[in-house]
Each structure stands twice: as structure tokens, then as C-alpha cells.
Amino acid sequence: MTLEWIFYFAAAIAFVASVKVVTGENAIHALLYLVVSLLAVAMCFYLLGAPFAAGLEVIVYAGAILVLFVFAVMMFDLQGDRQPAVFQQSWSATWLGPVALTFTLAILLTYILLNGTFDKGIEPGIVGAKQVGIALYGPYLLAVEIASFLLLAGLIAGYHFAKYSTQGEHR
């Protein structure tokens, strides 16, 4: 019962954070809300009995892809037309939102870890790494291959753009 409530809590956090992503003005702050949202979604996966998917969600999305996003925003300093000089934001409004959301997530996580309910989700069965692997290389093999093909295309395009040009200027 409490697990269900935690699920709804995490889902609500994901929802609020996602809304803040699209309404925010500061690009980096929006990305931070997106990280919070992904963490909350990972929590939902976990509670539904898919710990492997939850772990991958954090590692791949929150840990790698969004770091690249933050990297790009930082590098090109995408701050719209505003001058990046002095930040004149009201102190409480800046930190209250994200901190409240993350803090709630932290409490939920501690509750689950300490009550030893981490092995049983809301659903009776647990989808482990083995089942995910069998599903990916069984019924969904074609989808996996198409996705990897797409990634290969991206890789080749990236190589093409970043290739050291020998024509033109000599360095």
C-alpha cells in the first residue's frame, strides 16, 4: 500500500519537474529539472519491479546524455538574449523548487532502502537483467538492430564533421 503511495509521489515529482523544464527561462536550470524528472522516472521503474531498467535510466540518461546536454549549453553559453553578467534572482525562489523536489525523492529512496522492500515491486514479479537481455535479443531483435544502425549513422556523421581537414589552411 505504502509502495503505491511512493509510486504516485515519484510520478508527481516527475510531472512537476517536467513542467518546470519547459517553463523555465534558464537553460541550465531547466536541464537540472530534467535530471530530477529522470531520477523520479527511474524511481517509478524501480517500484514497478524493474531495478535493471531503473539503473540504466540513471546511468545512461541522467548520467551520460544529460551531462552532454549541460556540456553543450555551457560551451555555447546558451542564455538567450540576456546579459550573463550579474544574476539578480530572488534567493528563495531559486533554490526552493529543485531542493524540495530532490529532498522528497531522497526521503522516498531512504524509506525504500531501509524497509528492505527493494526486492519486491508493486507487481509481484521482478524483471531482472537476464529477462531484459532475453527480451532485447529475442522478440525485439529487429528494433535493437535498427537502433544500432541509427547510432552507427550518427557515429559516421560525427566522424565526418569532426574530421581534421587537410585541404585549405595549413596548420
Added chain:
Amino acid sequence: MGLIEPLFPFIEMTIIILALILIAAFLVWVERRMIGIWQDRLGPNRVGPGGVLQSIADLLKILGKDEFTPKFADRFTFLLAPFIGAITILMSFAVVPFSKTIGVSDLNIGLLFFLAMTSLAVYGVVLAGWASRNKYALLGGMRAAAQTISYEVFMGLSMMGVVLLAGSFSLRDIVEAQQQSWFITSQWLGCFVFLVAGIAESHRLPFDLPEAETELTAGFHTEYSGFKFALFFLGEYLGVTLISAMTVILFFGGYLPPGFLADTVLGEIPSMVWFTIKVLFFIMFFILLRTSLPRPRFDQLLAFGWKVMLPLSLINLLMTAILRLTGVLGGVHV
């Protein structure tokens, strides 16, 4: 009894966190003293017997500093960054089995949890670099992002050989699967890749390019002082402890005594002691590396990662899988 028992996990957690913070503070002195001795100097030896209390003096000094936030900084992110750095690494210790019985949580995806937390720890450095609005800090933050993402890839791959042999992501299962022989016997290549990636993840010398002081003053923490700087420092030394602990768990039998000693008197030594000795050995190894290796250039670092370490970890994974399937390498049957 009934009232206190639910509190046990909390008490265990508090003790572990306090012990870790104390160890991290103590390591600062150990490092300076050991480097001194290796370089034929004395190192800090004035505060307390042999200089043991040097860290406390440092801490008092650092907490007495002005708590300064630059006017041009993004205040929320500036404040948040050091906390992310320290807390994510502390969280990773939740899945570390310290002995046969001690350990906060035996998560069935423990290894993934560790990977997730180390990948979230990047945000501490990257956001610190961005929020400082200082060109050195920004360069340091960007270097950290590129370096950590690159080295994370094969840090994960290098551990998969161990997972193949143990048949589980749970760190306690991995340790227990090494009763017969430690995984270093077959996973030495994976261990090498993991160690290199671990040094890069905790951005220690020789891979401390995000804070290379000869080029970037202090890199991502240029604008930090006082308590916030202390948190970065705490994160760095906790990171060293964490990588050492993970190396021991994955490749050197965790809290188990060496196989040939298991039936002798030495096998009776508490498992916690074995774990501590092994971890200390690797921490010393980290410190020795810091004193002996020069820092590479940034493009050399990334090229080394993608062109040498990634193929090595893939070869290791492939060979382990082949040997496992053909039955040459034993392992826990799943």
C-alpha cells in the same frame, strides 16, 4: 528491544558515514606524510604525535575562512555543486559490503547503483565550473565532463567480466563468488582498465586535468572557499576510498582472506580487518601514483581512453564471455 530494533539501520548508517568522513580527513594527512617520506622529506609532523592531528588543524582553518560567493556566480547552482559531489559518493558506499555482516544495503543491482552514483557525481564538477562564471572554472568543468563520460564507458565495460563470472550485480554475491579464487586471476586486464578509469573518475593525478593548477589555477573550484571547498576536498578523498574499495570487492576478494590462508590461524581474523588492509593498500597505491607520474596533455588523455582502454576492455569482455561459454573459466551458474 522492540523500540530500538528498527533504528539499527539508521545507527549503522550514521556510524558508517561518520567513519568515512573521518577516514577522508585522515587521508589528507596520510597523503602529505607519505609523499614527504617518499620524497625524502618529513612532511607535516608538528600537530600532535607525528602530525596525526594535522587534518583537524586544516579543518579548523578552512572553516574559519570567509564563506564567499562571487557576485557574478549563479548562486543556487554554485551552492548545490559541492553537495552533489560529496553526497553522490557517500551514497555509493550504501552498497559496499564492508564485512560479512556490515553494509547498509545489499541491493540486487549494487554494481549499477555504484555506476549511477559515480556518473551523477560529474554534475558536481560540471555545475561548479559553470556556476562560477570564471573562464578557468568553465574550462575545468568542461574537461571534467569530457573526461568522465569517456572513462565511464569502459569503467562499466571492465566490470562486466566480473559480472559474467559472478552471475550477479549484487556486490555481496560478487565477493562470495570469489571463495575459490579471486577474480584478479582471470580478470587482470579488466582490473587494469578499472584502475585507470577509477583514477580518471576521481580526477586524481595523473588524470587531474579538470584542476590542473599549472594551466587552470585550480580548475573547477577556483572560486570556492571555506566549507564549500572542504566539501570538494571531502568528495575527492572519499572518491579515492570508494575506487579502492570497489577494486578490492570486484577483483581482490573483498572481505575474504586470501585462499591459502583461509584454513590457517590468519583466516580467523575478522573479515572487516582484511577488507581494511586491502583498501589501505590500494589507497597507498593511488598516493604513490600521484607522486610518480606526470600529467598528460588533455587530447592525449582522451585519445588514450578511446584508442587504448576501450579496445582493451572490449577484448577482455569478449574473451571472458568466450572462455565462460566454452567452460574453461568456471563461475557461478545462473
